[in-house]
Amino acid sequence: MKFGWTADTAALHTRRMLNSLALASVMFAATPGNAGGISAVDVRGDQVTLRFDDSVDGASAFLLNEPRRIALDISGARIGANGFTGGGGAVSAVRQGQVSDETARVVLDLVTPAIVSNAQFAQDGKSLSFSLQGVSDSGFRAALGKGRARIDAPTAMMARAPRRMHSITVPIPAAARGLVLPAVAGPRDGARPLVVIDAGHGGHDPGAINRENGKREKDVTLAIAQAIRDQLLKSGRVRVALTRDDDRFLILQERYGIARKLNADLFISIHADSAENDEAHGATVYTLSETASDREAARLAARENKADIINGVNLGGQSGDVSSILIDLTQRESMNISAGFARLLQREAAPYVPFRSAYHRFASLMVLKAPDTPSVLFETGYISNVDDSAFLSSREGQDRIARGVARAIEVHFARKLVMREDRAGG
Template sequence: MDLRWTRIGVARHALRVVVPIGLMLAASLGVPAGAATVTGVTVDARAITIRFDDAVSAASCALLPRPDRIAVDVSGLDAGAAPAVAGLASEMSETAGPDGTTRLVFQLARPQEVTDGQFERGGRTLVLSLRPVDQAGFAAAAATSHLDFFPFSFGNHPHPLPRARAVATIPAVATSIKLPRVQGDESRPLVVIDAGHGGFDPGAISAETGLREKDVTLKIAQAIRDELLRSGRVRVALTRDDDRYLVLRERFGIARRLHADLFISIHCDSVGAGEASGASVYTLSEIASDKEAARLALRENKADVISGVNLDDAPADVSSILIDLTQRETMNSSAEFAKLLGREGHDLVPMKPNFHRMASLMVLKAPDMPSILFETGYISNPRDAAFLDSDEGRERIAQSIRRAVEVHFARRIAMK
């Protein structure tokens, strides 16, 4: 998935861009294709700031106990001589990390939890926000915390991509999108499947074959729809059933307007180098949900924040509490479904060992609808790409979704 493409502000203004998303775009943005190195690290009571001499493509972090450490895995980074650090981190090391990344490990002087992170300077600086915790809090966070970060830039790729040059205009968010067709028994819960990317946004592209993420995700979404309809347990709708572009808020906005009971966004992962493979499932991170809840609570028109509840006349503190409670329940339900998908699909789809991840992804930010983003595999890995673009691979992915969906709604019925 290249969600960095979808993070550009397109709600109000049209931008002219050059496709493909690869070296031509990266070059137009001033993003070089070589691997970066760490040029400096600053650690204080509130943040770890890592500076690079070039843009990196992505990063993730996790907490490592006994001794207390923060591990940051960076894609597009060459390991070099680690700069000296002081303060809360007594030492930093650089080693080879998983999936072709470089791992930066910070030895902590006292327990600290990473609460959020963001890229700055187009992927040349990564800032991790810190919060002091006790030993028990650090251990608990280490067991569950895994955050992923994506820079604003379009990223790097080591080889030119086999794509023709084309010019397109990104449209503004449509005020009224025609809702897609819903198929299935009206008495059944509704699952909305979102095929990532589309139109002039191809998503990730295989450097070897030219296989485009937007084509793969559409075929997978259609296979999932057909499998779910055959089961007869749910109704199904696709956000797109053809090659069209949708802004992120339009995607989960369609699902909310249909009053969907579950939203599943389908993507393919990609890295510029290395043999990374396997599927993963993303749900919204707790910090991201806090920020979104605050944003929603401040909206002037709060009639549609929570489906079925008009908060226009509610006091600000009441609105904030109701939104927070709703979103917490939604996050819990999303996480439960992610775990179900990992359990039900492990014998059908190659999964990463740490398949469940959390990130601040726009497409997951509906406050009242369980939502996941399913990274079905790496389009940059020839083995994964062949699986994703095969009839057997699509059937296996669809079966894994169907199994998880059946258990998910059976549990919900049993709880009523």
């Protein structure tokens, strides 16, 4: 069998040569005399241990692609003997380089895609151990986009004097000052119930993105929110307001804050989920609980609650008056009403929208924490799924979702009206 060079093969070979030359050039740079030298890199199956001849200050890990590698930058370390022992598993080779006077880098060349898991230093700071967790190609690409993962120094080393660090200033968007309330559409009769529809994400925050077709959650949610508004206005039974009617960014507190300031009777936040598993599909309704109903609910809350954080700065710090209200019994009643509406939404919208079998989940979602407004977060489907993405992005799909949601809202308020009349008659 003959093996020939292709353009891709040549490019890969060139990249590897450049990587080796770059790493070799820093290996001969001056290294600090008071840092922990790397004395050994021990790979045993999926377990890796880096050993140092003195304590180091901490580390960070990140992934590199083409070829796949794991890199570890170790603060307070210097390169040492390239003592790679073991092998035969996910690691084919280990290299070292001195990237600065204060930081040494260890690079693990991977045979199969893997990520760092359960990393920790020994208490004396003289060794770092971690596991190699095998992942799929898509899982590796997803982890690649997350950037560096910090591995904190051992507790016993925290009292050491910090090394001098350089700092830079990065401008970030300021938190919005003052809440501009949107227009309320529908009957001018103030007695009609008011529904606030929140299109998730927006502005610099695109939300989930389909890897194949580039569809963005922020665009899909806005189109669906507008379709729900238009469908509700046809009946003339309720008033409607959108938290955003264009591509703008709102912090989470502003979203439910709009509902509270307008004295909304119902708040619905529209989203489109994503998952590593491209087969995941179907709609889900979330209501507030401090305890997540399952891992997926906890994952969603962790992701969505980070929408206010830009460059590590939280733009939506919660005020004390809201915090005190959250423990009021009023929220318990709102949570019960929200859970009832979630069940109603699935029942009424199921003829129009495909739901997951476990359609109702509970999570500690910040956007649902208006204490006096019944609220749900409606994940209308998975933008990462081919069929769901096409459904959510189409006019027909958006209209079907709107009809289903409108039916549920009208039944919800009809029930409330009957209950009020029964109490008045009794």
